[in-house]
Structures are given as structure tokens and as C-alpha cells.
Amino acid sequence: AVAAYGVSKRALTAIKFTGGKITVNGVEQNVRYPLKVGDEVVITFPPEERSAGLIPTYQPLHIVYEDEALLIIDKPAYQSTIPSREHPTNSVANDLCGYFEQQQLPSTAHIVTRLDRDTSGLMCIAKHRHVHHIMSEMQQRGELSRQYEAIVAGHVASNQSIIAPIGRKEGSIIERTVCEHGQYAHTDVTVVEYAFLQELPITHVALQLYTGRTHQIRVHMAHIGHPLVGDTLYGGSTKLPRQALHCACIQFKHPLTQQPMHFKSKLPSDMAIS
Known part of the structure; x- marks a missing residue:
């Protein structure tokens, strides 16, 4: 029955062995307990611990929306999502750990x-592993929609769909490319405005992702001859x-309440062309 609410087998194992519990009508039970219509089931997930290498930092987060299940933040350019060798601190993940610590919330990024x-732009953050699991499955089913805006080189002739597989570029651990044996990738491109940047023709485009391949927009736009400016x-x-x-823009149904959620973020000043 709990599987209908998106509780994974992994989560049930964690509940059993690392400090969570399941109660039925106020009495602790195990997963094999037979339920009847009208029973009240409460699942308490075990407390979460962040990995030792994830050091809390305390830069302010630009929070667009927050409730008990999730956060929507507006990330500035030049901030990493997670720590790396080149940037071990001050990532979004570091700042989330600092924020959760200040809020006395036993969670990690x-x-x-x-x-x-x-x-x-906009990023979606789950406040605990159960919501993360539900939203990851929503993403795989295409139920979490993201729209992007970009400034690209040249004047894009018309609105178009780009359906071209993306894989690693041979000899590179970072770069991706359109290739025959890549993963299916689909991007829709809509022309917003034509302009010039220091005599370079450019186009402001809106982009709808239907898949989430690494560097998908960047690879697809370069593939059609209109790489992103910069x-x-x-x-x-x-x-x-x-x-x-x-x-x-990010749109989805709330993972717990099923309420439609829709968030927008204005284009930052360094991308303004008019």
C-alpha cells in the first residue's frame, strides 16, 4: 500500500534498519501488517546525514518558493551546483547544507x-530523500517541465524541433556531441527576437527540453550552426x-499534494539584448 505513495523499497529498508518507523493507528507495525479501509498510516523517515565532504557554507540562497517538501531557488551564473575539485565549496549543495543547518532541518542536499x-536560473530541490525519489521518477516520466532561454549566434531561420542523439565526444571526458550511438535527445526551439551584439547577428530563443542529456541545449544549438554566445x-x-x-520556467505537480506548480524567472541583465 505504501508503494502507491511513492515510498521506495530502498526507503523501507532505511526505515527498518536506520531509525525510522511505520505506525498504524498510533501503533508501530512492520511492512507486512495487513491494512483495512480507514487505517491511518504514518511513516517516519530516518534522520539524514550529509556526507563528510559536503561542508556547509552560508551564502544567501535566492529562494523563489519553499514548503515542507521542496525548495525552488534562482541560481546565479558562476555558481556550481555541487562541489568539484576546482570549486570545493560555495556550491548550491554547500549553501543548502548551511541553510538547512540554520533552519535546524535534519536534511542534506x-x-x-x-x-x-x-x-x-531556476532549480528544484527536494528537502528529503522520499520527495527526491518521487520527483526523480516524475522527471523520467516527463512530468517535470523546464523551459530555457538562450542567446545564440546567427539568426535562427525559424522555430524547429531538434531530435538528434547525444553522446560523449571521443577523447573527451567533458564534451558531448551529436553521434549515431548517442542517447535520444529532443529540444524544441522558438525564436523570440533577432538582434546584433557588437555587429554579430544573434537570436534570443526559448527552448523546451523533452529529455535531459548533459549539455543538451548547448550541443543541439551548436549542431544546427547556432552555438550559444559565450x-x-x-x-x-x-x-x-x-x-x-x-x-x-519550471512546471510540475507537487509531489505530495498534486497541486500544479509553475515558477518563472526573468532573464538576467547580462543576457539582455534590448
């Missing part, structure tokens, strides 16, 4: 939607110091 370091990895110009990409 459960990042549902990641963004590249140079990409700005994206030197994929052939973009150096007219901006970062790739001009922003997550402008």
Missing part, C-alpha cells in the same frame, strides 16, 4: 534539477564571459 556552473566549448563567440543560457 537533494538536487532534483541541476544547472551547469555558468547557467543561471559557449567557447561548443564554438560560441567570446562576446560574453559565460554561455548565455537561463532556466526561465
